Amino acid sequence: MPYYASAEQVMRDRSEYARKNIARGRSVAVLTYTDGVLFIAENPSSTLHKVGEIYDRIGFAAIGRYSEFESLRVAGVRLADVRGYSYNRRDVTGRIVANAYAQTLGSIFTESMKPYEVELCVAEVGATPESDQLYRLTFDGSLVDEPDFVVMGGQAEAVTSQLRQHFHTGLSLREALGVGVAALSSVSPAANGAQLPAEQLEVAVLDRRRPKRAFRRVTGAALRALLTDGADAEPAAPAAATTAAHAPSAPMPGTPAGMGDPAAPDTAASISGRSVSRVASHCVVQRRTCRSRKPSG
Structure with missing residues (x-):
């Protein structure tokens, strides 16, 4: 007898395989704030990025197998460049890029033996906070429009519940970063009950205030400053320094x-x-x- 398995069983096995491998990765959160869209990923690597730029006002975040979602990101960049060159830069939208990703992932899931072990988020920043768009794509090509935030990979349900409790519209960049990092730190084993340090995070924004290219990364001292509580306390002057400042200076050698x-x-x-x-x-x-x-x- 030839080998036979029902289509339902095959799809179920592929879904379980992809979900199991995606859940092993570290979580990624994408949030909206007053001036744009914020990307937060738990990523200790400084070269293998989970967050990237697609076009002028379109960003990309992914979780899963790096080689697979990086090839998808490059394909999205090429699609956006060709469409913007052929027509107009304003004709490149996040919905078009997300639809292309959905078709590609859907065909791979149904036709290939192994599905892509990835989840994607395509974000587009608009002129106003109401026009910001977040699209979530799963390994089988499903496309969902999320209103406020998207969480992918790892313990996504626990992170989502944390964000639902503390997230609200109108957050500033510092507040949105604090809420997102706190949610990721609550489920991360690397945090050990504390806040994730800047070295363990990859942060980027789509800033609507920038004239053309809205994407920029937040790293180094700028990220550490945003992660602090922002209290500009005046440090007390040391007693030794005060005494030395008022003490008489020693005479030069040879001076009477x-x-x-x-x-x-x-x-x-x-x-x-x-x-x-x-x-x-x-x-x-x-x-x-x-x-x-x-x-x-």
């Missing part, structure tokens, strides 16, 4: 005792007076010597 010491002004004045009197007496002696000489010739 009392010179340069503000605590002994009388000694300095007496020494300086004796020096002036010596110079004056020397000048008087020289003048008398010159007068006593008779001119030659």
